[in-house]
Amino acid sequence: MIRFLPGCKFLPPTRMDGKAVAGLQAKPLTWIAEGGDFLTAYQELHKQVVG
Secondary structure (H helix, E strand, C coil): CCCCCCCCCCEEEHHHHHHHHEEEEEEEEEEEEECCCHHHHHHHHHHHHHH
């Protein structure tokens, strides 16, 4: 994902309500994805950003 969006940064992974949350910020946009664990959350984030 970093190759597609130079200068972007990953947000710290977090747990909320029993789910893992991962995020990516490329100003002015921010993508957030959740999953059952961190790997699933990052896979969902990759689908949102890259397609």
